[in-house]
Amino acid sequence: MYVPVSLDDALRYLEENPTDTLPIAGGTDLLSRINRKQVSAKNLVDLSGLSELRYIKRENGKISIGAMTTIADFEGQESNSAWGELLNGVAKKFGSPNIRTVATVGGNICAASSSEDLIPVFLALDAKVRTIRTGGAREMSLQEFLVAKRKTALDPDEILAEVSFTEPNALAACTFEKLGMRNTLIIALVSVTAFLEADQNRSKIERARIALNRLRGKIPERAESVEKELLGQKLSEQTIKTAGELLEKELALTSDSRASAEYRCEAAKVLLRRALMHCQEKILGK
């Protein structure tokens, strides 16, 4: 394990030791996988102490979150804003209080699987990620960053530095709905995050983004056909019903030890309805 004294030092170490080196943040995912012998790393670089990467900033209509921000750092964050409410909501359903103390935003995203609650949340916020290496940085959409299950666009000498998204305006609402076998310490059987933005009259849907922890494969994805259908539609019960029917067509879920594909599909429709109802009520000020 290498303990860098600064962010630059961490990047230099990764540049000099690109093979068999893994960055570690909170460790809640990586250490349990190392313990189960699912991952082997000759060497770890500890990013958890890098305060340069621990922040939540709101500037010029943009929210930027440093990769070493912990889930516990979300608590109480701008809870009267749409995005603050969303992040507080996901924090309450994330792991357990013990896990939230150390688990980080960057760690969750880089773990790149359907178990990661933050990924669909940031997909629904249309987030961008910034990666850095010695002497360089890249920015890309979160969708581009997620290549496949447990695989990201990071090169061995690169780390994820920041995730950012446009601050939702006063006509927008977003929510995270998760179903597990219990409330704490559970991987979602299904989760649905919805983001809706209405027009000035609060009658029609101007923007819609729906992300699920699983849609077709084993990583979180956006349900684009549902999103398209929602555009320009009236905020109404009927619209929400149609969205559910469309989602069913788009879903290609699989069964595993946690749930059957059929159950997941039914649950996904219910969660989508709940999420859209919640957004609609927020937008209409009910």
Added chain:
Amino acid sequence: MAKHLVKLNVNGRDHALVVESSERLLDILRDRLNLKGVKEGCGTGDCGACTVIMDGRLVNSCLVLAVQARDKKIVTIEGVGTRERLHPVQKAIMKYNAAQCGFCIPAMVLAGKSLLDHNPTPSSEDIKEAISGVLCRCTGYYKLVEAIQEAAKEMSGVKG
């Protein structure tokens, strides 16, 4: 294997230990500092038996490498109360007979104490949430919730 000098404060005492990269906070607390109140259950962050308080918040000590606990303040059950001066949460657990096999109790006490440190007047929902990372397989949760509620009352009464 790389060795590291780790300084940390445990239950109010400063320690400097030479640790290996792979050693967990749990290992050094139990094996080096002989704090056996820290239990290992699953070793994967699912059961919470190894809960300690790190810089004022709960963590699973099985999922924190010793190196990552450098310069931190750690509180284990041994630092919460003594046989003669029990913490109000410990007293209430005894009064309510809320411990069954006892394996999760050190973690439950720490979860209760940590909650009351941050929120002196918790609702029963707050308490359930606070202890939700610690599993009791005797499933005696109700009495634990009642006990922590009682401790909250006693503590706020003391504060006047």
